[in-house]
Amino acid sequence: MINVMVVEDEKMTRTVMQDLFAIHGGFDLIASAENGKEALRRAKINPPDVILMDVHMPVMNGINATRKIKSINQDIKIILLYEKPEEEIVIEALIAGVDGFLLTTADFSHVVQSIHDVLNDQVILSGEISRILARRVTELQYTKKDVLKRKLEERHISLSPRELDVAYQLLENKTNHQIAKELFLSEGTVKNYISHLYGKTAIKHRKELVQYLRYLLN
Incomplete structure (x- = not known):
């Protein structure tokens, strides 16, 4: 029984x-x-x-x-x-x-x-x-950046390698100065890449962009 x-x-x-x-x-x-x-x-x-x-x-x-x-x-x-x-x-x-x-x-x-x-x-x-x-x-075989790239592509958002680098740095809550130092770019160039991210994701604010990127990885 x-x-x-x-x-x-x-x-x-x-x-x-x-x-x-x-x-x-x-x-x-x-x-x-x-x-x-x-x-x-x-x-x-x-x-x-x-x-x-x-x-x-x-x-x-x-x-x-x-x-x-x-x-x-x-x-x-x-x-x-x-x-x-x-x-x-x-x-x-x-x-x-x-x-x-x-x-x-x-x-x-x-x-x-x-x-x-x-x-x-x-x-x-x-x-x-x-x-x-x-x-x-399958996702465990990839880095977090790889997963982010794939999640964005699933939503028909294609980023250049540098845009993806900047997006990943934003996930780490880094400032423009910190991102520029990490990626060996000028702060002006970092701002341009962030503007590209705003345009491609149709998001206008940095905080909302970071929240969206984190959502994709959850």
């Missing part, structure tokens, strides 16, 4: 899951919770084998709950339920220790198979999440 906990803020979803597990057999739904904080409390009292955890919940979300539960019991397997894969959430969830991901719309047979898979120490990844991870691994 596999002990399962369902953590989902939608009551109807919890009820449906309870009925499905009861019909299927081989599972004991020992607890359900409507947020991560309640899941943490219940996991301390009666640890399940597997937790099906929604990612977006009030009070405490699925990622924070995963991190806390894993810190007290690494043996509990946690499958994160999501509607749409978001890159930062996927990375953060894996760092927190999640054992797999499932679409909230997955059919129950897929849920059952995923539970068995994580109990056999497999990590459950959908095709879309695998693509997210592959893209992140």
